[in-house]
Amino acid sequence: MSKNKVVVIAGPTAVGKSEIGIELALHFGGEIISGDSMQIYRGLDIGTAKVTLAERKRVPHHLIDERDPAESYSAAAFQKEAKERIKNMNDDGKLPFVVGGTGFYIRALTRDLDLHETSADEGFREEMEQYAQTHGTQALHEKLQAIDYQSASRIHPNNLKKVIRALEINHTTGRKQREFSEQETQPSPYDLALIGLTMERDVLYRRINERVDQMVADGVMEEARWLFEYAPEDSQAAQAIGYKEFYSYFKGEYSIEQAVEQLKRNSRRYAKRQLTWFRNKEKMKWFDMTSMNKEEKIQEMIEYIEGKFS
Incomplete structure (x- = not known):
């Protein structure tokens, strides 16, 4: 076809x-x-x-x-x-x-791209932003390291937006950010x-x-x-x-x-x-x-x- x-x-x-x-x-x-x-x-x-x-x-x-x-x-x-x-x-x-x-x-x-699987969770984002304010960006980055080491190795701890997005993808889909990115190939x-x-x-x-x-x-x-x-x-x-x-x-x-x-x-x-x-x-x-x-x-x-x- x-x-x-x-x-x-x-x-x-x-x-x-x-x-x-x-x-x-x-x-x-x-x-x-x-x-x-x-x-x-x-x-x-x-x-x-x-x-x-x-x-x-x-x-x-x-x-x-x-x-x-x-x-x-x-x-x-x-x-x-x-x-x-x-x-x-x-x-x-x-x-x-x-x-x-x-x-x-x-x-x-x-x-x-399979976009519906990466819908936003505003409540989760706010929770992660609050966590970073309370414990620091390094502590939030360590949370990402624990669940998605590959993404954490590519994202600087100070890039709060990207750290939270990678965490959000895992939170909403159970998948790692890299798995989503691989769709692009x-x-x-x-x-x-x-x-x-x-x-x-x-x-x-x-x-x-x-x-x-x-x-x-x-x-x-x-x-x-x-x-x-x-x-x-x-x-x-x-x-x-x-x-x-x-x-x-x-x-x-x-x-x-x-x-x-x-x-x-x-x-x-x-x-x-x-x-x-x-x-x-x-x-x-x-x-x-x-x-x-x-x-x-x-x-x-x-x-x-x-x-x-x-």
């Missing part, structure tokens, strides 16, 4: 994923599934660099504007909904393009064409800074104000880069100039983390977009996709 086909277009913020995705989807008569964890939320358009309504008329887009900002959204929910859309598109003879930069969401989908259930877009760092950082300035001009602060007043501050949407940076300004703790500079810095740091993730986690065909000779690059991508699925 043949596998369903999927094209993934990933890379750091501001590298041009959306534009390339639209051009490739138009060429192949495909449709786009957003692989961005924040574009799922209605009303968050400017800060998430969401494609315009005109662009969505050119190519159908999925998993955009399908959740209220007060709702939570997870990799498991993305995986389930994206799998359904991929199957439907393949059944209809259309090529699905997953376009976005949320690395774990894309990995969960392309490796079909399993073959993909899809016939995949993985495209990574990259760019020289100084050029990318300049584009990020310019994008932030344009977002401010387009009214991202008004979107952030609406989100600040509408959704709980600990909601997932409120944690998005592009919005959370303005909260301190709204509270009178930062100037607007400080908030904008923090947004630029956080966006640059996020781009660096995205590149590290995709280079370490995925075997992608990389295309350097620095020269911006888009027509040539797109033709190379078309040939790559055709070669993968021929």
Whole structure:
């Protein structure tokens, strides 16, 4: 039985994923599934660099504007909904393009990770955080050593978040973190064409800074104000880069100039983390977009996709 086909277009913020995705989807008569964890939320358009309504008329887009900002959204929910859309598109003879930069969401989908077994246990996390406060991070790390020595040897005692997560996986599933991680080495259930877009760092950082300035001009602060007043501050949407940076300004703790500079810095740091993730986690065909000779690059991508699925 043949596998369903999927094209993934990933890379750091501001590298041009959306534009390339639209051009490739138009060429192949495909449709786009957003692989961005924040574009799922209605009303968050400017800060998430969401494609315009005109662009969505050119190519159908999925998993955009399908959740209220007060709702939570997870990799498991993305995986389930994206799998359904991929199957439907393949059944209809259309090529699905997953376009976005949320690395774990894309990995969960392309490796079909068993996510339901690692659900969060907030009570357990709070208990472990309290234990660390009372007894110290080293004592908590020793608890991990006792049940999962391999994970403990890879996680520094001071990395409290990762120590607690490894303990939580064992607590909720009875399995060691390494057993879960080994799923990532399993073959993909899809016939995949993985495209990574990259760019020289100084050029990318300049584009990020310019994008932030344009977002401010387009009214991202008004979107952030609406989100600040509408959704709980600990909601997932409120944690998005592009919005959370303005909260301190709204509270009178930062100037607007400080908030904008923090947004630029956080966006640059996020781009660096995205590149590290995709280079370490995925075997992608990389295309350097620095020269911006888009027509040539797109033709190379078309040939790559055709070669993968021929």
